[in-house]
Amino acid sequence: MLIILEGPDGGGKSTLARELAAELKAEIWHRGPPTSHPLDEYETPLFPYRPREDVDIVCDRWHVGEWVYPQVLGRKSQADDATWRHIELFLAARGALIIYIMPELDVLRQRIRQDGDWLIKESQLEEIYELYEMQTYRTDMRVNVVRHVDPAHVIAAAKGLENQAASIRHSGSYVGPPDPKMLYVGERRSFEYPYPPAFGPYPATCGHWMLSHMPMMPNTGLANAYEEDLRGLWKSLDEPRVVALGRLADNELMAAKIPHGTVPHPQYCRRFIHHEGDWYRDLIYRAATEQEDLLKCRP
Numbered sequence: 001m002l003i004i005l006e007g008p009d010g011g012g013k014s015t016l017a018r019e020l021a022a023e024l025k026a027e028i029w030h031r032g033p034p035t036s037h038p039l040d041e042y043e044t045p046l047f048p049y050r051p052r053e054d055v056d057i058v059c060d061r062w063h064v065g066e067w068v069y070p071q072v073l074g075r076k077s078q079a080d081d082a083t084w085r086h087i088e089l090f091l092a093a094r095g096a097l098i099i100y101i102m103p104e105l106d107v108l109r110q111r112i113r114q115d116g117d118w119l120i121k122e123s124q125l126e127e128i129y130e131l132y133e134m135q136t137y138r139t140d141m142r143v144n145v146v147r148h149v150d151p152a153h154v155i156a157a158a159k160g161l162e163n164q165a166a167s168i169r170h171s172g173s174y175v176g177p178p179d180p181k182m183l184y185v186g187e188r189r190s191f192e193y194p195y196p197p198a199f200g201p202y203p204a205t206c207g208h209w210m211l212s213h214m215p216m217m218p219n220t221g222l223a224n225a226y227e228e229d230l231r232g233l234w235k236s237l238d239e240p241r242v243v244a245l246g247r248l249a250d251n252e253l254m255a256a257k258i259p260h261g262t263v264p265h266p267q268y269c270r271r272f273i274h275h276e277g278d279w280y281r282d283l284i285y286r287a288a289t290e291q292e293d294l295l296k297c298r299p
Contacts, residue, residue, distance in 0.1 A: 001158040006064040007101040010111040017060035026056035051095040051166040068131040082201035082211035089175035095165025097158040099144045169236040173198045176221025183240045186224045187248035198222040206267035213277030225252035243287045261287025262295045
């Protein structure tokens with residue numbers, strides 16, 4: 001199982017991580033300030049992980065801090081909305097349980113006064129706390145926000161999400177929950193095998209352009225046609241509505257006998273109608289709802 005502990009410094013993450021690791025005989029992973037792109041920091045290390053393969057990981061802080069501390073400390077970051085949405089979908093596909101440990105703010109103040117060895121100042125605590133709270137509201141994931149944590153409850157909840165994610169039949173390109181209402185399918189890759197997940201929003205890519213304009217809700221998944229058993233994936237996701245992003249994906253979905261709508265590939269739109277992101281978002285929703293071939297539509 002995969003458990004991610006988030007929240008302000010002093011909340012009790014490290015203590016809980018040690019308790020969980022001892023109970024599960026799990027590894028403890030940690031991420032501080034990134035030295036590379038957020039996708040490389042927070043997704044790439046977890047590529048090999050698959051639910052129910054007898055590997056348990058407890059992350060004592062993972063991705064959320066990169067959307068908090070740069071704002072407080074005035075540090076530059078490549079973290080943005082598109083990257084956040086993709087990481088959230090990636091973690092959902094792997095059944096991650098995310099827990100925000102949020103004691104009362106006065107408790108954190110008291111701990112920083114007692115300890116006196118924190119890298120942050122007491123005057124920064126309120127802003128950090130508010131930014132973490134903001135992330136809990138904008139998340140696409142099933143998360144738990146707690147003040148006091150029972151390790152047994154954490155393990156039970158993580159096991160449930162692990163079992164759900166293990167039902168997804170995919171080779172690695174899929175990102176999203178085990179029960180999406182909509183599945184967007186791309187086509188070819190410029191990467192060599194082993195492929196990263198679909199539409200990773202690196203700078204100046206079609207994935208970044210698309211995800212910047214499309215708030216990905218918990219009911220959305222992404223995959224690539226040439227890397228998956230499309231019919232097996234679709235069935236395991238309980239047959240969501242499907243949109244082909246481009247003609248090649250459309251051909252693969254037709255061969256798999258999966259009903260779908262079709263829109264232009266986001267790479268075309270990024271290059272030739274770059275400023276029409278909102279139009280593209282609405283076109284995808286129309287294709288998903290009406291299951292139409294809208295490949296030739298233009299704004």
